Amino acid sequence: MRVLVIEDDELIALGLLAGLRAHGMAADHAKTASQARAAVAATDYAAAVLDLGLPDEDGMSLLRAWRAAGSMLPVLILSARSRVEERVSGLQTGADDYLVKPFDLNELVARLQALTRRAAGRGADLIDWGVLRVDPLGGETRVGDRSVPLSRRELALLVALLNAQGRVLSAEQLKDSIYDLHDDIESNALNVHIHHLRRKLGADLIETVRGLGYRMASINK
Incomplete structure (x- = not known):
C-alpha cells in the first residue's frame, strides 16, 4: 500500500519513510499542506500520516477541508499535541486515528494496517x-x-x-x-x-x- 507522510520535520519524515518502506509500504513525503493537497489530488493513497504543525497551514484545517470535500482518505494524526481535548478534536474533525509523539514505529504500522483493513471492509488482518x-x-x-x-x-x-x-x-x-x-x-x-x-x-x-x-x-x- 502507498502512504503519504505529511511532516515538516526532516528527521522525523526520513525515519518514517524508511520505517514504512522497511515494512513493505510505498511512502511519499509532503512537507507542507499545499504539497499534501497536490499529492492527494494526483495519487490514490491508501492512508496519510498527518502532522498538525505544518509551516503553511495547520494540519487540522487541511483535514477539515478534505472531509468537507468528501474525501474518505484514511488519516492518522501524528502529533506532539497530547492533551485529551486535542486528541478528541482531531478525531471529531475527521481523523481515523491519533498517535502522540514520541511514538513506536511498530505501533504506527499496526495502526495504519488497521485503518486500511477497515477501509477495505475487513475485520481481521488476515x-x-x-x-x-x-x-x-x-x-x-x-x-x-x-x-x-x-x-x-x-x-x-x-x-x-x-x-x-x-x-x-x-x-x-x-x-x-x-x-x-x-x-x-x-x-x-x-x-x-x-x-x-x-x-x-x-x-x-x-x-x-x-x-x-x-x-x-x-x-x-
Missing part, C-alpha cells in the same frame, strides 16, 4: 481468497499449506488486488500502490510483478481485463 491466505503485517503468504515467499512489491501488489475484492484496478492504480513518487519505474515493471505472482501462486489467480486493468479471479471459478 486476507483469505479461496485457498490463498495473506498476512500483510507479517508479510506471509500461503497457498493451502504451502508458504510462498514474495518480494516486498509482489506482496504490496497482491494486497492491493485483494483489497479491491474483485474490482478491476488499472495499471496506474496498481503502480500507485507499490511505487514511491520518485521511483524510477521501468515500462514493463508491473507486468513482470504480475507474471511472478501468477508463477508463484497460480496462473489463473489474477485476471487481465483487456483495456481496463487487473482483478482477482472469482473464488468460484
Whole structure:
C-alpha cells in the first residue's frame, strides 16, 4: 500500500519513510499542506500520516477541508499535541486515528494496517481468497499449506488486488500502490510483478481485463 507522510520535520519524515518502506509500504513525503493537497489530488493513497504543525497551514484545517470535500482518505494524526481535548478534536474533525509523539514505529504500522483493513471492509488482518491466505503485517503468504515467499512489491501488489475484492484496478492504480513518487519505474515493471505472482501462486489467480486493468479471479471459478 502507498502512504503519504505529511511532516515538516526532516528527521522525523526520513525515519518514517524508511520505517514504512522497511515494512513493505510505498511512502511519499509532503512537507507542507499545499504539497499534501497536490499529492492527494494526483495519487490514490491508501492512508496519510498527518502532522498538525505544518509551516503553511495547520494540519487540522487541511483535514477539515478534505472531509468537507468528501474525501474518505484514511488519516492518522501524528502529533506532539497530547492533551485529551486535542486528541478528541482531531478525531471529531475527521481523523481515523491519533498517535502522540514520541511514538513506536511498530505501533504506527499496526495502526495504519488497521485503518486500511477497515477501509477495505475487513475485520481481521488476515486476507483469505479461496485457498490463498495473506498476512500483510507479517508479510506471509500461503497457498493451502504451502508458504510462498514474495518480494516486498509482489506482496504490496497482491494486497492491493485483494483489497479491491474483485474490482478491476488499472495499471496506474496498481503502480500507485507499490511505487514511491520518485521511483524510477521501468515500462514493463508491473507486468513482470504480475507474471511472478501468477508463477508463484497460480496462473489463473489474477485476471487481465483487456483495456481496463487487473482483478482477482472469482473464488468460484
